[in-house]
Amino acid sequence: MADSTSSSGAVAHNDAREKNTAMDPLADQSSITSGSSEGSAQAGVKRLEATTATWSKKSLIIAYVSLYLMAYVTSLEQQTTFNFTIFATSAFAAHSLVSTVTVVQGVVLSVVKPPMSKIADVFGRLEAFSLSVFFYVIGFIMQAGSNNVRTYASAAIFYSAGQTGLQILQQIFVADTSDLLNRALVSSIPDIPFLINVWVGPEVASGILAGAGWRWGYGIWTIILPVAFLPLALSLFLNQRKAAKRGVLPPSPFAGYSAKQVFVNLWYDLDIFGLILLSAAISLILIPLTLAARASGGWSNASIIAMIVIGAVCLVAFPFWERSAKLAPHAFFPKNLFAKRTVLAGVGIAFFYFMAFYLSVFPYFQSYLLVVQGSSIVTAGRITSTFTFSSTVTSIVVSVLIKYTKHYKYFVTLGSAVYIIGLGLMLRYRQEGASTGTLVGCQIAVGIGGGMLNVPAQLGVQASASHQQVAAATAIFLTILEIGGAVGSSISGAIWTNNLLAKLQAYLPAETQDQATLIYGNITLASTGWPMGDPTRVAINRAYQETMTKLLTVAICVAIPLLPLSLLMKNYRLDQVDQHVKGTVVGGDISQSETREGEAIRNGSSAGVQSAPSPQNNSFVARLRSKCVVVGDGAVGKTCLLISYTTNKFPSEYVPTVFDNYAVTVMIGDEPYTLGLFDTAGQEDYDRLRPLSYPQTDVFLVCFSVTSPASFENVREKWFPEVHHHCPGVPCLIVGTQTDLRDDAAVREKLAKQKMQPVRKEDGDRMAKELGAVKYVECSALTQYKLKDVFDEAIVAALEPPSTGKGGKSKSKGSKCLIL
Template sequence: MAGGDLGLRLSERRVQDDQSENTHDAIPNGALNEDPDTQAGVARIEAVSRTWDNPSLIIAYLTLFLIANVTSLELQVTSLMTPYATSAFQQHSLVSTVTVVQGVVSAVIKPPMGKIADVFGRLESFTISILLYTIGYIQQAASTNVETFASAQIFWAAGFNGFQILQQIFVADTTDLSNRALFSTLFDVPFLWMVWAGPELSTNILDSTTWRWGYGIWAIIMPICFIPLAGSLWWSQQRAKERGQAIPSALRGQSKFQVLENLWIDLDVFGLLLLAAAVSLILLPLTLAPSAEGKWRNPSMIAMLVTGILFLIVFPFWETSTKLAPRAFFPPNLFRNRTIILGTLIAFFYFMAFYMSVFPYFYSYLLIVQNKSITTAGNITRVFSLSSTVSSIVVSLLIKFTGHYKYYVTVGSCIYLLGMGIMFRYRNEDASTATLVGTQIAIGVGGGFLNVPVQLGVQASASHQQVAAATTVWLTLLEVGGAVGSAISGAIWSTYVPRKLQQYLPAETVANATIIFGDITMSSDYITYPHGSPTRIAINRAYQETMRLLLIGALIAATPIVPLTLFLKNYKLREMKQPVEGRVIGSAERRTGQNGGFWQRWSRRQETSI
């Protein structure tokens, strides 16, 4: 019996069993049932999917992989250009402001971009992202003051993060559940080699021209790289039309007013504004308060946070009202889905713990307490990203060949928590470089095994119409968790380090406590304050004890992840009906009813070999 036929029969039998035994559980039933309210953008990609051919899919994925290489290199280069850009305007201290703007926009842009993809289509939303991305870099390269440079981050962050979420949505459109984790990880792979190329390219740019070209070149490169993907999607859409597939338009209505009214409903504009306002008003005080004058005693910070929380509370009431939000961005049944709720909580705590341990102060700790060079400290902090990327590839392969995801989430959460514990244990200044690297490997492996399968579980819980909403909300909560962790770590660092320096520094240097805290070159200066000197002992003790508090917070944040993973629904990915219409990579059959094709033959060979 052919592997594909056997898989299909088992899938159909399992679906019938699941539906008869568990009809009240929204998902996977939600993923198994057709959605009667499929929006125009989703209908477009489903029409295209029914007529996909191998060259179109291959071109699309090769282009996305090429763009992943470009964006990985671009991030390495521009992160090193920002200090030079702000310094050119005599405003180097505003580097943190630029980072805050990027962070807030990165979190806010994901939900509307996912909704645009559902309403207008994948090609249209990809094009919007590239356009915003290009405008952002043109504005950064041409900026004449720091205000213009900072405002350009809005366009760049919207374009960049919009494109990242669209990559994941496109993977969900074109792969079955067993292969989705593997293809989702594909776009992280370029980091393994681009991380080393970025500093070299940055040096060459600064040596041969100005920092402006460090931004301007991407406004040329990205649109050119996007052309094959746009061509593939456009050509496939035209072919679908020729074969009689319906390609609906979001611009429907007999008058301009009706068109605008339908768009208002289809885009769930008020719901998206409510969510964007809530996330922005929560993230801004969380990221700004640690460095603001008066900190949390500042009434504007409290007002923003309270208003943001109120908006966040109102959001689910709006979304669950069929009268107010007939085309809700986050459909009511997703609010009741166990795996989606648990998955978003896991993402929140995962990033919260990360931003209280590995980033942003571990690098400073390595320079000050461990007396590592800039290169060594940078390489140690990169170990997390390297190990998490490699482990995400490994777990994606395991998911593909086993058809399960939940076990790896639980294993990953345990390794992640263990890594945090080891990092806490070896935070002392006499820890070896190998030990420090080992802690980052453990946390990275845990993160890789945790992050990718959780996203897959959330996507598996949603229908094709709802997968964009589920993915974007998951990624948004990930960002919010990072902002909360960053705010807590910033508050601890800025409160306890100065206090402990005042407490421990000897009388001859206690007057320099503020300078030592404010200037990392001073606190890490082992020539002025050598090993064994009273001042060095005091500095290291202050930073080491503060790092201990941060890691206690990280352990507390990481602990709930383990029990949360136990309550995820244990989907058997091979036995679930795929929530995507048309031809997908790895599917045992073509949903158009035709047999054969490269992806189908490849999938059957894999199933037969297991």
């Protein structure tokens, strides 16, 4: 299929020295609305993870059968309704504006994916699916009732929003419910119906056009699609309710918020202004390319100039807006993903692949077949759809091969070469009088290349993202894919409008010269108005053929970068990249953990966290890249801190801990990194035993509660002296816990009675500076506010400890704690 995709993987920063490193542990944590790469698991992700945790294998099968049903209906719709576009625009005497409608669709397909993925992350998958179906239905209603090309193009906005929403959500659903090794194969499930519907769709379209007409052809889907969506909606809803009954479903992210607070949060979380800038930039630059030839005065038309200028300003402003942490705290495109070579190469492949597709296969190839080759509607539809059929079959075969070879890059490179060769064959053999077999063969060659490169390229982008960034990475890939399609459509529209009419006026015989504009704007007149061999038909065919040759020449040129870009992608071994997907998924029940030395293995425990052996087990310590020990007074929340971070759940009851250990795997750059977490008892009874946990420590977290000034003072009086006595030179972070209680009325009242108040952040900063700590950080284990930041800072400190300790004493980079 031309635009099938999916995504997930493991992400972090390439340089541990930067303090803003986004290191995503296999157990993703989060704030409520953080949608950036720096954030952690959002409410929608947590709701999905809670739902999959309650799924049985039967539930998972039912969900996938429901997904397939919806995929079948949407594929039949697409293979049917794409045949109506040229006839709908011709009914408005505007056949040449097919590319304009396609550009509008491409713009919407481009910009809707990221916000839709964020909606899925913030509110939930079911809610996002429902919104997409709603947009789909509104679009069909408007298309069926449109009386001019403006209304028809406006309807395309809603239709495309619904279509792209369902497309990306299907792939996000697959990414949520499958491991990376099986994902390429499972992500092909929504494409399987195309194997049937590429042949059925043209037949259905032909029957509708011959009978009820194209308006009813759009209208029937307002009934069929919602009905097809019901099984999947019920499956998600019932399992979500099951999770709620078990008490594992997180609450709404906006519970207790006012309408204004919800609006402000969504404005920043969905990056609404960034979306507006990108939409305006793409549409105002590309759409004029398809309209200039028809506009009064052509390129000198004031409206055309104004659109391009405003679009250019928006395009320049967009990256500046996105780079501002204040204006766009949750940027449209996560910055850390674009720091990865594989992501950049992957989205580059998506861009040029779809750009070439919209110059060679769509949107004018079907018109070319109807006119130059004299094909029927059914035959033209089938020949055009051969690309979809061959690419779908190829993507399924490649997905199976990826599962067993465990590599994807080879297929991207080979597919790029085949795709370019296929376009060359099109240029050579797509000529007037060519046999149907020759035309089909060229389509198959290009389809094979597309099927080989598209899904694997997407998989490479996914292998560079964490589970929290699955939706974002998928959105990025599909967004750039659609932007490439929009650019290709605008270029093809510009070539078509600036060449076809001029050639018709040059080649038509004198008796039909005055009909050049009518022929140019009406595909029915061009294809059936004159028989083959008639001088007018010969002139029409020549104009169409020469214009198509120009389109194919440009298509080959823009496809050439595919090959070098494919070589830039990193050749991940997919069974060694942990996606940290939770629950019952395709590829296994993610409940047991397996860790190998220096590797992150796919079969991670719940969120990839492994309960570790005792601290005396030296084989365990030797397998870790860094060791982090948590110390502090009893009852300040040390255990809750670790449990919330490693399991993504806050413990329901307080259980005092003596010693406990965990291991969390994160990705730094493209390499797995294991952090051992050691919990200790703060009571005096364990003062002699506690130091047994200190050997080989790389970093300490010295904790206190912001609601307990006494525990804060003990950081200075007890914990820093103890740590520095046993482990001189080992970096320490001071961590303030329970920040969710700092403004609690009952807590403040209790402290006030003792003439005390909660510890302020500036107090923590001051103590960190006085004691020579690496940094002061504070968090809440309950709400997970800045919880992930604590451990990100710990990893940074462990990898790059300060060059001097307290008092300016030098310490080596690799200093460890040794007890003799």
